[in-house]
Amino acid sequence: MDTEWLSGEDYPKDCVFCRIIHGEEEATFIYRDANVSAFLDIHPLFEGHVLVVPNKHFSNIMDVDSESLNATMQAAKLVSEMLVKNLKADGINIVHSTGKSAGQTIYHFHLHVLPRHAGDDVQFQRWWFSRSHKASREELDALGARIIR
Structure with missing residues (x-):
């Protein structure tokens, strides 16, 4: 793909994603245009991550x-759409983390697109509900007021 649109772009040299985007590190690209790049994760949770x-x-x-x-x-x-069509994914998870406490390890905004298949044995929903509780209307209203102040 023509990457002339990248010429002259200043970026942090210590950012692995910037180095991938600028061709200084290898990656298997799934999609690229002038604004965004999509490539396979080298530490995939699932095939097609x-x-x-x-x-x-x-x-x-x-x-x-x-x-x-x-x-x-x-x-x-x-x-x-590509993962559903070509890898026959039954579902998709899209995951993002901001900040160390959320698990962010590469400080370049990105989304993980995870193709899911029945029986893949990663139970986000089970984990989610095991960690959550049913909040009361009062709790939700009080929290909402704190967030929007």
Whole structure:
């Protein structure tokens, strides 16, 4: 693919995703355009685990601009469709982490697109419900007021 649109772009040299986008590190690209790149994760949770990354460097979701965020989500949708069609995925999880406490290890905003198959033995829903509780209306209203103040 023509990557002339990358010429002259300044980026942090210590960012592995920036180095991949600029051709300094190898990757298996699934999709690329002027705004976003999608490539296979080198530590896949499932076969077909894809990372969708804006071509501009943003550390996390709070830093990313609207154009890049929209392009990243559109690419995640396209990649999801490819995984369902070509790998016969039964479902898709899209995962993002911002911050060390959330598990972020690469500080370049990205989405994990995970193809799911019946019987793949990763039970997000079981884990989720084992860790959650039914919140009361009062709890939700009080928390909502704290968030929007």
